[in-house]
Amino acid sequence: MAEVKTVAVLGTGIMGGPMARNLAHAGLDLRAWNRTREKAEPLAADGVSIVVSPADAARGADAVVTVLADASAVRQAMAGDGGGLAAVSPDAVWAQMSTVGLAGTEELSKLAAERGVAFVDAPVLGTKQPAEQGELVVLASGPDGALDRCEPAFGAVGAGTVRLGEAGNGSRMKLVLNSWLLAITVGLAETIALAERLGVEPSRFLEVIKDGPIGVPYAELKGRMMIEREFPAAFPLYLAAKDASLVLEAGETDGAEMPLTRAIERRIADAIELGHGGEDMAAAYYASAKNR
Numbered sequence: 001m002a003e004v005k006t007v008a009v010l011g012t013g014i015m016g017g018p019m020a021r022n023l024a025h026a027g028l029d030l031r032a033w034n035r036t037r038e039k040a041e042p043l044a045a046d047g048v049s050i051v052v053s054p055a056d057a058a059r060g061a062d063a064v065v066t067v068l069a070d071a072s073a074v075r076q077a078m079a080g081d082g083g084g085l086a087a088v089s090p091d092a093v094w095a096q097m098s099t100v101g102l103a104g105t106e107e108l109s110k111l112a113a114e115r116g117v118a119f120v121d122a123p124v125l126g127t128k129q130p131a132e133q134g135e136l137v138v139l140a141s142g143p144d145g146a147l148d149r150c151e152p153a154f155g156a157v158g159a160g161t162v163r164l165g166e167a168g169n170g171s172r173m174k175l176v177l178n179s180w181l182l183a184i185t186v187g188l189a190e191t192i193a194l195a196e197r198l199g200v201e202p203s204r205f206l207e208v209i210k211d212g213p214i215g216v217p218y219a220e221l222k223g224r225m226m227i228e229r230e231f232p233a234a235f236p237l238y239l240a241a242k243d244a245s246l247v248l249e250a251g252e253t254d255g256a257e258m259p260l261t262r263a264i265e266r267r268i269a270d271a272i273e274l275g276h277g278g279e280d281m282a283a284a285y286y287a288s289a290k291n292r
Contacts, residue, residue, distance in 0.1 A: 004093065004149050005029060008057035008064045009048075010077045010084060011098070012040040014233065015124070016067030018131040019097075019157045021046045023065075026156035033057040033077075058084035063093045063153060070242055071104025079111050090116040093146045095153065097138075099123045099178070101246035102253075105171040118146040121167040123174040124158065127234040135159040139177075141170035175250050178243045179261060181218070185240070186264045186284050188219055192226045193288035202227045222282040231279035240281040241268045 005028060009020040012034040020043055024030040030048040033056065034040035040050045051057045054077045058064045064084050066074045074096065078084045088094070094112050096105070096119065105121050112119035120142035130136050136158040140147050147163060154161045164170050195202040206223045209215030225231055244265040251258045270287035271277075 002062070002149070003151070004063040004153050006060065006062045007031070007153055008033070008054075008061040008084065008088075010034075010054050010057060010064065010066045011068040011073070012043060013067070013069070014128050014235070015131050016065075017043065018128070019065070019067055019124075019136075020048055021132075022134045023153060023156045024048050026152065028153065028156065031057040031061065035073075035077075053082035054078065054084040055082045055087035058088040058092070061088065061092055063095055063150060064088055065095045065153065066098055068098045069239065070098070071100035071107065074098055074100060074104070074108055075111070078108070085111060085115045085117070088115065088117055093118045093120055093149055095120045095122050095150055097122050097124055099174055099243060099246065100171065101175065102168065102171055102250045104246075105168050109167055118143055119167055120146050120150055121170040122150070122154070123170055125174070125177055126158075129234060130159075131157070137162060139164060139170040139173045141165055142167040172250075175247050179247045179251075182240060182244055182247070182264050182268075183260065184216065184218055185222055185281055186267050186287075188223055189226060189267070189282070189285040190288045192223060192285060193290065197290055222280075225280060225282040226285040231276070231283040233278060233280045235281050236278055237268060237272055237281045237283050238277040240284070241265070241272060241277075244268055 007028050009032045012032050020032045024046045031051050032040045032043050032048050033051050033054050044050055068074045094117050109119045122138050122140040124136040126136035138154045138158040138161040140161050141164040192202045195205050247261055267287040268284050271284045274286050276283040276286050
């Protein structure tokens with residue numbers, strides 16, 4: 001089947017907006033929809049057609065890309081009133097690139113099957129800056145033919161695509177990666193707060209671990225934000241809370257316990273209750289800070 005040339009992007013927030021822009025810059029014919037139209041309108045300057053409903057975006061598109069906050073938002077955009085599935089061609093591909101967890105992915109896959117549309121489960125690894133620079137990692141899973149067709153789109157938004165087999169495996173990998181990132185971020189927040197309590201300059205801690213076997217670039221990035229108390233949202237804390245919930249939902253389905261992730265979820269909730277939900281996930285620091 002032919003490569004994807006016309007793309008509908010549903011969701012133009014922190015991730016979807018720059019992804020749509022990069023798709024347009026790659027020469028693809030782009031239509032974009034966002035529940036709050038004002039967030040999509042700046043994309044018109046990049047040659048993106050802004051439409052009033054998901055159905056308007058999906059009609060005639062070779063691929064529909066969903067980049068929304070959670071499974072409920074994706075379901076509403078695709079299967080609600082004026083939803084994309086009612087208008088999309090059965091020959092199109094639905095590239096579901098939001099992080100929605102295992103149950104959400106299964107539900108959305110079934111909706112695609114009912115419509116007879118090929119479903120690609122392809123969440124991305126990365127936050128605002130990699131999205132803007134087209135340097136996301138696409139965790140692609142689904143039918144080989146559908147993945148082949150999506151390569152131009154994946155290449156426009158990402159520095160690399162990892163093929164992981166059948167649909168659902170992309171979301172499984174994303175949950176594993178998110179578990180790791182949440183542990184790093186919340187553990188780092190507690191470590192920075194401990195350094196401050198002990199009279200150790202946190203920036204010296206970052207210097208000691210930098211480029212060493214126990215240091216990671218992510219610690220430098222998020223640690224500096226914590227030290228400077230500046231949290232421009234590359235990935236908001238409220239979405240980190242959603243991701244922690246999805247990790248727990250998936251990890252505890254067979255009765256297993258995840259006490260560390262439970263503690264991480266509580267720390268994130270504490271920081272949100274302190275009013276930091278819209279700030280970067282590094283604002284989890286406030287749950288451990290001496291002076292909140």
